Amino acid sequence: MEACLEVSGDALISCDQDRLVTFMNRAAEQLTGLRSAQAVGRPVTEVLKLFDPRSGEPVADPVEALGGTARRKPRESRLRLQRMDGSARYVSATSSAVRDSASGAKGWVVAVRDEAHRLAAEEALRNSEQLYRTIVENSFDGIYILQGRHYLYVNPAFCSITGYSFAEVTRRTFDYNVFLDDEGRAFMEERFAARSENRPVPSQYGLRIRNKSGRPVDIEVSTISLEAGPEPRVLGIMRDVSARLSVERELRESESMMRSVLSSMTDTIFRFDAEGRFLFYNSPRIELIMPPSAFMGRRYDEVLPQPIAGMIRSALNDVQRGRTVEFEYSLEMHGGIMWFSARLSPVTLSGAWSGFIALIRDITERKAQEVSRERLEEQIRRSQKLESLGLLAGGMAHDFNDLLMGILGNAELAADAGEDRSLCSTYLGQIEASARRAADLCRQLMAYSGRSRAASEPLDLSDLVRSMAELLRVNIPEGVILRFDLATGLPQVLGDPVDLQQAVLNLVSNAGGEIGAGAGTGSIVVRTGSMYCDREYLRGCYVDDSLTPGIYATLEVSDTGPGMDERTSSRIFDPFFNTRLQGRGIGLAVVLGIVRAHHG
Known part of the structure; x- marks a missing residue:
């Protein structure tokens, strides 16, 4: 019997009528921390130090407290046991009297069970329940248990x-049909009937319900059967997918619209990944040079002609930096040369480079039109040159004829003067004046051609204009006001002061002539300054002799005259072109030649 008590998992302690310990098994030794030899003969209250877990009060008589006396029935109590090392354990304990038929009670047996593992399991269970409750209560998905x-x-x-x-939903009188339309009710009734008859039903389904405000809500539901029968119990997880379905609808509509746009485009589109492989193409109008099976999924440099692949390779350096690059190329197709324009644009996903799109446009017809236009423009330029040459030759012939007629006439008169030296000197003076006018005319023509022999030196345009202010004033009509707006600190220019003064004088005289030909009163403003001229600006200038971008000094002459029409403005630099009765029409032509000679 003692061997059976030794192997018991519960701590067993026996004591006599005086409450002195007579036996303690191994489990009791482990629980109390006291060996059996140390415990036997000691009062049971010294071996079992029990306390009320709520009040902390010690249990004075464990046998009495646990109902082991004749007056009370044995009962199990939850107590706290203090071990010999001072640590505590939660235990459940009971006591029973040991009797014989002759003398009655001989002692008591106290059974004590360590509840640490059970309490830990209960705590774990409570924590687990709390965890799952927290998850369920805070889930974004609707979770429910439905009984019938x-x-x-x-x-x-x-x-x-x-x-x-x-409270509304769990009320016994709540009618779930308030969520559903007729189609939804029929669907759910079929599921209820199948479950009550133990027939299988799909565990997942989609449904449209209406919430309390009447707004439609698209849901997806997953169900798990918890209990079968006439009123089956079901666990359901319900997800609101209205936003997702709305996005999917918008995506389908967007894809449909994109397909419509692509099908109506005349351009060809290719989509490449980050490695340069063909991912997508759309070519409704342009015939491809090879079937899609020959290039889809392959790199562009594996299938395209090397010159075109090289252009793409060079452009990708800029495309990967977020820029759009355009270039033109030609292909021999259908026995002829076709021209195409390519526009490469980057594609980024989440801010990262993921490839590029190539938009290809057939520009063969445009190229042909450009060639035709260039030929026509060349013909027009040649015609204009011939016209200018004719005008120049006619003007020179007219002016030189006048001068030569004067020289010849004065020469004849001088010959007829005989011994009259005074009269002969007068005629020779007029011959010399005509020759000087002819030389001046030649000098101006040389200036127009940009071949005048200039003596260059560093100049400040503002100082140059300021030094000739009085000369300018006497060369404009009376009543015309001349104003100056001269900048300081201008960059110096290398030029011939005489030629540059001639250019300024011609500009101001031309402005004064325009005002004089009009209202007779007005104003002229001479303005100097500086500006940075880039290649694009220089390309749009009247004189573009491959000028270098940089800072240029500027001189501007503006007037309040009537202006000129487009036809006149296109010919203002033609030599001997004149719109006024006075003048030879060579002033602005000389300005152009001087500016060209100074690389302006």
Whole structure:
């Protein structure tokens, strides 16, 4: 019997009528921390130090407290046991009297069970239940338990989706049909009937319900059968997919619209990944040079002609930096040369480079039109040159004829003067004046051609204009006001002061002549300054002799005259072109030649 007591998992302690310990098994030794030899003969209260776990009060007589006396029935109590090392354990304990038929009670046996493992398991269970409750209560998905047609439980997300409170939904009189239209009711009734008859039903389905405010809500539901029978119990997880379905609808509509746009485009589109492989193409109008099976999924430099692949390779350096690059190329197709324009644009996903798009446009017809236009423009330029040469030759012939007629006439008169030296000197003076006018005319023609022999030196345009202010004033009509707006600190220019003064004088005289030909009163403003001229600006200038971009000094002459029409403005630099009765029409032509000679 003692061997059976030794192997018991419960701590067993026996004591006599005086409450002195007579036996203690191994489990009791481990629980109390006291060996059996140390415990036998000692009062049971010294071996079993028990306390009320609520009040902390010690248990004075464990045998009496646990109902082991004749006056009370044995009962199990939850207590706290203090071990010999001072540590505590939660235990459940009971006591029973040991009797014989002759003398009655001979002692008592106290059984003590260590509840540490059970309490830990209970705590773990409570924590697990709390964890799952927390997850369920805070889930974005609606979770419910349905018994037949009655909701036993719904979480807050279910209430948020449907708009009904927990109390409303779990009320026995609540009718789930308020969520559904006729089609939805028929669907759910079929599921209820199948479950009550133990027929299989799909565990997942989609449905459109209406919440309490009447707004339609698209949901997806997953169900798990918890209990079969006439009123089956089901666990359901319900997800609001209205936003997702709306996005999917918009995506389908966007894809449909994009397909319509692509099908109506005349350009060809290619989509490449980050490695340069063909991912997509759309070519409704342009015939491809090879079938799609020959290039889809392959790199561009594996299938395209090397010159075109090289252009793409060079452009990708800029495309990968977020820029759009355009270039033109030609292909021999259908026995002829076709021209195409390519526009490469980057594609980024989440801010990272993921490839590029190539937009290809057939520009063969445009190229042909450009060639035709260039030929026509060349013909026009040649015609204009011939016209200018004719005008120049006619003007020179007219002016030199006048001068030569004067020289010849004066020469004849001088010959007829005989011994009259005074009269002969007068005629020779007029011959010399005509020759000087002819030389001046030649000098101006040389200036127009840009071949005048200039003596260059560093100049400040503002100082140059300021030094000739009085000369300018006497060369404009009376009543015309001349104003100066001269900048300081201009960059110096290398030029011939005489030629540059001639250019300024010609500009101001021309402006004064325009005002004099009009109202007779007005103003002229001579303005100097500086500006940075880039290649694009220089390309649009009247004189573009491959000028270098940089800072240029500027001189501007503006007037309040009537202006000129487009036809006149296109010919203002033609030599001997004149719109006024006075003048030879060579002033602005000389300005152009001087500016060209100074690389302006």
